[in-house]
Amino acid sequence: MANPKTPDATRRSERSRRAIFDAALELVGEVGFDKLTIEGIAARAGVGKQTIYRWWPSKAAVLLDAFIGDAGDEEIELPDTGDLEADLKFVLRATADEFNDPSFEAPYRALAIAGANDPELSRQFVSRLQDTGVQAYVNRLHKAREAGTIAADTDLRIAAEMLVSPFAQRWLMRSGPLTHEFTDTLVEQVLRGIATR
Incomplete structure (x- = not known):
């Protein structure tokens, strides 16, 4: 047998x-x-x-x-159609839709709140999730700087944070809705500040 x-x-x-x-x-x-x-x-x-x-x-x-999940192991790449404003608006609109989805919002908010009281969790949350996202913006802005779309002296990390930080603040503090109108305005305002003169 x-x-x-x-x-x-x-x-x-x-x-x-x-x-x-x-x-x-x-x-x-x-x-x-x-x-x-x-x-x-x-x-x-x-x-x-x-x-x-x-x-x-x-x-x-x-x-x-x-x-x-497995997302933390993958490099994020933003679209590059040659139109920086359109690409950033597309990504931030999709991000707003994601953050407005309760199945995404509940665990993300829980982790953000727990991280405020747990330095090790906060460090992991930032290094495994947030830094990856910000770096994707930095990489896309780098291409735009090389193409002459944004000023040569632009600090790319700060520019990326100018795009994502007001978004995160509004969501975390529930200070206003995450709408496509909001994300479009955010992109326009940031690009106005860093555009090639």
Whole structure:
């Protein structure tokens, strides 16, 4: 009689990891970060809480990995149609749509708030998520500077932050809606300041 196949531990681990990620993202949307618990994630995922603690030190760490997924390993590239203003408007409009989606907004807001009280989480959040996004803007602005569209002495990092920081501030503080009109105006104002004279 043939021996039964040995279970593939790697596949089982990946299934468990995916179930944990799905559970964390679902639960943070349902109960919020304060009421999110390792026990709740484990129960929803159908795993023991010791499995979660073997891979992550806290609920915030689980949520960060769940939210970033594989995206943190990929370089982001903004479109380059040759029209910097149109490209930036396209990207910021899409970003506004994403931030207005509750399934994106709940975990991102939870991580932003948790990071304010946890320096290590904040460092990881910035290095794995925010810096990647800002660098994509820097890279696109670099191409525009080489093409002579923006002033040669433009500090590209500051210019990129001028595009994303007011957006992030408005969203985080809920000081106004993230509309396409807002993002278009933001792009126009920033480009007016850095355009070649």
